[in-house]
Structure formats: structure tokens, C-alpha cells
Amino acid sequence: xxAQQMVNGVLLGATYALFALGFTLIFGVLRxxxxxxxxxxxxxxxxxLYLTRVLGLNIVLALPLGTIAAGLVAVAMDSLLLPRLRHRxxxxxxxxxxxxxxxxxxxxxxxxxxxxDIRRFPPGTISADALEILGVRLTAAEGLILLASxxxxxxxxxxxxxxxxxxxxxxxxxxxxxxxxMGINVPATSRIVSFLSGALAGAGGILIGLNFNAIQxxxxxxxxxxxxxxxxxxxxxDSRGALVAGLALGIIEVLTAGYIDSGLKETVAFAILVVxxxxxxxxxxxxxxxxxx
Amino acid sequence: MTIPGWLDDFLWTYxxxxxxLGINGLLALAMYVVLAVGQLSLGQAAFMGLGAYSGALLxxxxxxxxxxxxxxxxxxxVLFALAIGVPxxxxxxxYLAIATIGLGEVLRSVYINWDYVGGALGLNGxxxxxxxxxxxxxxxxxxxxxxxxxxSRFGRAMEAMREDATAAAAMGINVRxxxxxxxxxxxxxxxxxxSLGAHEADFISPGEYGFEPAVTILSFALLGGIGNPAAPxxxxxxxxxxxxxxxxxxxxxxxxxGAIIVLAVxxxxxxxxxxxxxxxxx
Numbered sequence: 001x002x003a004q005q006m007v008n009g010v011l012l013g014a015t016y017a018l019f020a021l022g023f024t025l026i027f028g029v030l031r032x033x034x035x036x037x038x039x040x041x042x043x044x045x046x047x048x049l050y051l052t053r054v055l056g057l058n059i060v061l062a063l064p065l066g067t068i069a070a071g072l073v074a075v076a077m078d079s080l081l082l083p084r085l086r087h088r089x090x091x092x093x094x095x096x097x098x099x100x101x102x103x104x105x106x107x108x109x110x111x112x113x114x115x116x117d118i119r120r121f122p123p124g125t126i127s128a129d130a131l132e133i134l135g136v137r138l139t140a141a142e143g144l145i146l147l148a149s150x151x152x153x154x155x156x157x158x159x160x161x162x163x164x165x166x167x168x169x170x171x172x173x174x175x176x177x178x179x180x181x182m183g184i185n186v187p188a189t190s191r192i193v194s195f196l197s198g199a200l201a202g203a204g205g206i207l208i209g210l211n212f213n214a215i216q217x218x219x220x221x222x223x224x225x226x227x228x229x230x231x232x233x234x235x236x237x238d239s240r241g242a243l244v245a246g247l248a249l250g251i252i253e254v255l256t257a258g259y260i261d262s263g264l265k266e267t268v269a270f271a272i273l274v275v276x277x278x279x280x281x282x283x284x285x286x287x288x289x290x291x292x293x
Numbered sequence: 294m295t296i297p298g299w300l301d302d303f304l305w306t307y308x309x310x311x312x313x314l315g316i317n318g319l320l321a322l323a324m325y326v327v328l329a330v331g332q333l334s335l336g337q338a339a340f341m342g343l344g345a346y347s348g349a350l351l352x353x354x355x356x357x358x359x360x361x362x363x364x365x366x367x368x369x370x371v372l373f374a375l376a377i378g379v380p381x382x383x384x385x386x387x388y389l390a391i392a393t394i395g396l397g398e399v400l401r402s403v404y405i406n407w408d409y410v411g412g413a414l415g416l417n418g419x420x421x422x423x424x425x426x427x428x429x430x431x432x433x434x435x436x437x438x439x440x441x442x443x444x445s446r447f448g449r450a451m452e453a454m455r456e457d458a459t460a461a462a463a464m465g466i467n468v469r470x471x472x473x474x475x476x477x478x479x480x481x482x483x484x485x486x487x488s489l490g491a492h493e494a495d496f497i498s499p500g501e502y503g504f505e506p507a508v509t510i511l512s513f514a515l516l517g518g519i520g521n522p523a524a525p526x527x528x529x530x531x532x533x534x535x536x537x538x539x540x541x542x543x544x545x546x547x548x549x550x551g552a553i554i555v556l557a558v559x560x561x562x563x564x565x566x567x568x569x570x571x572x573x574x575x
Contacts, residue, residue, distance in 0.1 A: 027387075033387055033390070033391070081555070081559075084559055085559075088562065092333075092387040092390075093333055093387070093390070093515075094558050094562070096387070096390060096508075096511075097508075097511065097512060097515050097554060097558045098554070098555050098558045098559060100508045100511075100512070100551075100554065101512070101550075101551040101552065101553070101554025101555040101557075101558070102551060102555050103551070104505075104547055104548070104550060104551030104554070105547070105548040105549075105550075105551030105552050105555070106551075107547075108547035108548040108551070109548050112548070225398055225504065228391055228394065228395055228398075229395065231391075232388075232391055232392065232395060236387075236388065236391070261406075263405070263406050264406060266398075266402040266405075267399070267402040267403060267406055270395060270396075270398050270399035270402055271399060273395045273396075273398075273399065274395070274396060274399055277380060277381060277384075277392050277395070277396075278380045281380065281381070281383055281384050281388070281392070282388075
């Protein structure tokens with residue numbers, strides 16, 4: 001029982017971590033709170049739904065294609081909304097507002113277009129077989145979630161650490177002006193960051209859609225609240241923090257739902273948030289950011 | 294004498310809208326006082342929810358008269374503001390914004406899971422006691438008070454710390470005390486607005502005090518501007534009236550509302566009504 005719960009927790013946590021990683025990436029590098037980020041999550045799920053339902057693609061193809069498409073949606077939206085704000089003194093606040101307005105508009109257009117109903121992947125999208133090891137069941141969908149999350153996270157980490165592009169992104173996060181002076185193409189690098197974060201959100205949406213087999217326009221919104229908890233607890237802009245806190249949140253939610261009360265899992269998540277704010281406001285891995293000019 | 298049904302309907306709708314103008318005006322001022330000292334604190338929806346729930350419970354369970362309920366509705370928001378103020382005021386900018394949104398979500402999930410306050414369904418049958426004159430005289434008093442404060446030396450100090458908190462502190466302004474005072478004032482205004490709203494609508498539910506209202510309140514202030522206290526109220530009225538004019542197009546209403554916020558922030562960084570208050574030279 002406990003082992004099964006732990007596995008389910010890790011599964012949920014892996015998607016939280018994936019989602020929060022993209023959210024924290026775009027905050028850490030571009031210094032914007034991108035509320036449209038939740039929309040990319042919904043967009044990824046809907047694109048994958050379209051690919052499997054209408055074009056009849058296999059999920060193994062639909063997952064990467066949907067991920068890339070969500071990344072492109074993110075590039076288009078972000079380059080429409082964000083560049084104008086970069087040099088404002090209150091860029092963080094303004095980005096919060098602009099992306100809030102945009103996401104309200106995007107969700108309601110999407111709902112008007114596709115309807116608010118819950119949709120499902122066509123039966124047989126993924127085989128219903130399950131693997132049983134030591135009494136722990138793991139379905140094919142769950143296996144795919146674990147594998148995809150692991151591959152995406154590892155690929156992103158490797159990209160950031162070992163490639164010139166990763167170096168450019170880290171330089172941009174550190175000091176945008178200096179990065180520009182060192183010959184880094186700041187607008188292009190920003191677009192790549194948008195793409196990477198949108199792709200992570202989209203992949204998260206597809207995987208959550210597969211896991212619960214329920215897709216609807218506002219699914220990104222409840223995910224955004226989890227994203228907030230994860231990036232504050234982990235430390236804003238810190239990718240290790242996002243991974244650890246995302247996994248921990250998934251496990252804690254599943255254990256709370258399993259052993260205490262499923263209605264309480266959100267309360268527990270936010271209670272952790274409060275405790276972290278109280279004792280360590282910069283998050284578990286964040287650097288101290290007090291009042292400063 | 295009987296009023297024809299259509300006229301009754303019309304008046305009823307009209308009255309709700311007028312009440313909303315006043316209540317949203319108070320919320321815009323609650324946002325204004327924290328933005329005026331340079332704090333991006335987004336707890337107003339949470340304060341509003343505490344005011345609404347505590348006010349509704351006092352009316353429904355204890356049957357207090359409204360004249361007592363209204364001031365008492367400020368107690369819970371103020372206590373909450375003091376409790377969160379001390380740890381969160383160490384944060385600034387975007388960290389504070391997200392932290393306060395998170396705290397609001399904690400409260401929302403408490404309401405949802407607490408049967409005494411109606412759980413996810415909320416509270417029904419709150420006595421309708423908020424009168425138009427109460428709402429607008431409170432709004433008038435708050436506006437006048439904030440104008441007077443804005444023109445005094447407090448107003449100067451607030452503007453100084455909004456522009457540069459470090460420099461203001463170096464000039465001998467106790468920045469932390471101002472921040473906490475602003476937060477408490479914000480809690481009082483939002484608590485009043487929440488209680489008035491609850492005693493106006495006869496029904497409240499947790500979803501009214503979550504993330505979206507929090508940012509809607511911010512959009513009132515940003516659309517109007519924060520150069521003077523009348524600007525955020527004007528912004529609130531604009532954003533309250535606008536959807537009303539598009540009642541027949543509910544589907545694109547939210548989309549248009551969102552688009553207006555986007556355009557306003559991108560192209561009108563000082564807000565629609567961005568002039569600054571005049572002051573005599575010191």
C-alpha cells in the first residue's frame with residue numbers, strides 16, 4: 001500500500017517538477033512572472049489530443065510533436081507580450097499584469113472555441129497493460145510519464161550545463177546587459193528560453209492529460225497554483241529547487257489524499273508554502289533576497 | 294402599488310451594479326495604499342474574503358446588528374495582515390506578490406474544507422443590509438482621508454519610499470513601519486468591502502476570494518494609475534462598467550477584458566488617469 005502510494009506520488013511529483021522547471025526557468029532567466037505559462041500547459045494537452053484523435057497519431061509521436069508545438073505557441077505569445085516590458089523599471093509587476101490579461105483572454109477564447117467540457121484521449125491511445133513488480137502496479141501511461149519526465153529534465157540539465165547555448169542562457173540570467181555586450185544575441189536567446197519553458201509546460205499538460213485522462217481548457221490554471229507553491233518552496237529561479245520541491249509536493253499530496261483526506265491535499269500544499277515563507281522566505285535553495293534598491 | 298416585473302428587474306440589476314461600483318472602488322483603494330508605498334502585496338482578495346466570511350458569520354450565527362458587524366469585519370483581516378506582515382515584509386517585489394497570492398490560496402482551501410463556513414458551496418442567505426449610502430459614504434471618507442494623507446508629510450514619505458526605499462530609509466523614514474501601516478490600512482478597506490459585498494449579494498463562496506479576484510483588484514489600480522487616490526477608483530469603475538456594457542456577449546467579455554488589461558499595461562504605463570497630486574513646496 002505505502003509502496004504503491006509512493007510510486008503514485010513520484011509520478012505526480014515528476015509532472016509537477018517538469019511543469020515547475022519551465023516556470024522557474026522563464027522567471028530565473030527573463031525575470032518575468034509569466035502567467036500565460038499555464039495556458040501552454042493546456043495548449044500542449046489539446047494539441048496532443050488533436051494529433052491522436054483527428055490525425056490518429058500514436059502517442060509516442062504525439063507527445064514530442066505536442067511538446068514542440070506548445071513551445072512554438074510560447075515563443076509567439078511571449079514575443080508579442082514581453083519584449084516591450086524588458087527595459088521598464090517595474091518590469092516584474094508589468095509582466096504579471098500583461099500576462100494575466102493575456103491568459104484571461106486566451107482561456108476564454110479557447111473555451112468559446114472548444115467548449116468547457118472535459119475531453120479524453122481516444123481509447124487505445126496507450127495500452128492498458130500494467131507491469132507488476134513486488135505488488136506495485138505501473139501502467140504503460142505511468143511508465144511513459146516517468147520516462148518522459150526523466151528524459152526532458154535530464155536533457156534540459158545537460159543543455160544548461162554543457163552547451164554554449166546553456167552558457168548563454170545562464171549569462172543572460174546573471175546580467176542581461178553584460179551578456180549582450182559579450183556578444184550574446186539577447187532577443188534570440190530569450191526566444192529560446194520561451195520555447196524551452198513552453199515545451200516543458202506542454203509536455204506536462206500532455207502527461208497529466210494522459211495520467212488522469214481528462215483535458216479541458218482551464219486545466220492549466222489549477223496547475224499554475226501548484227507551480228507557484230513549487231517555485232516558492234524550491235526558491236524562485238532555482239531549477240534544483242523546482243525538481244526537489246515538485247517531487248516532494250507530489251508525494252505529499254498523494255500521501256495526504258491516501259491516509260488523511262483527499263479534500264485536504266491542497267490545504268497541506270499551501271500550509272507548507274506558509275511555513276516555508278515564515279522560516280525561509282527565499283525558498284529552500286534560493287539566495288536571500290531581502291529589501292534592496 | 295405593484296411595480297411591473299420588468300422595472301423591478303431593471304432596478305434590481307441597476308442597484309447591484311451601483312453597489313459593485315462602490316465596493317470595487319474600496320478594493321481599488323485597498324490596492325492603492327500598498328502600491329503607494331511601493332509594496333506589491335496582493336493579499337486584498339484574502340482580506341476581502343476574511344471580512345466577508347467573518348461579517349456574514351456575525352450576522353447569521355450571532356445576529357449582531359449591522360452597525361457592529363461592519364467594523365467587526367475588519368478585525369480578522371487586520372489580525373491576518375499583522376500575522377503575515379512581519380514575515381512577508383522581508384520580501385519585496387515579485388516575491389511578495391507570489392507569497393501573498395499563496396497565502397490567499399491557503400485561506401481559500403480552508404474555506405472549501407471547513408463545513409462550518411459552508412465548504413465549497415459557501416454561505417447562503419446572508420441578510421441584505423448593505424445600503425447604497427453606506428457604501429458610498431465609506432468610499433467618500435476613504436478617498437478624502439487618502440487625499441489628505443497623500444498631501445501631508447506622510448504622503449511625501451510614501452512617495453519617497455516608492456521611488457527608492459533605500460534612499461528613503463537613509464533620509465530617516467521608518468520604511469518598515471510605513472509598510473506595515475499600509476498593509477493594515479489595506480486590510481481594513483478590503484475587509485469593509487468584503488463585508489459590504491457579502492451583505493449585498495446574500496451569498497458568498499470561496500471562489501470569489503481566490504487568485505483571479507486578487508489580480509482583478511490589481512488591475513483596477515494599474516489601469517487607473519497610482520499617482521493619486523482617485524485614479525484607482527476610476528480604474529475600478531471603468532473595469533466594472535465595461536463588462537456591463539457587453540452583457541449580451543458573455544463569451545467575448547472576459548477575452549475583451551483581458552485584452553484591455555494587456556493594452557493598458559503595454560501602452561499606458563502610468564494608467565489612464567496618471568496625473569500626480571499637487572503639493573506645496575515644503
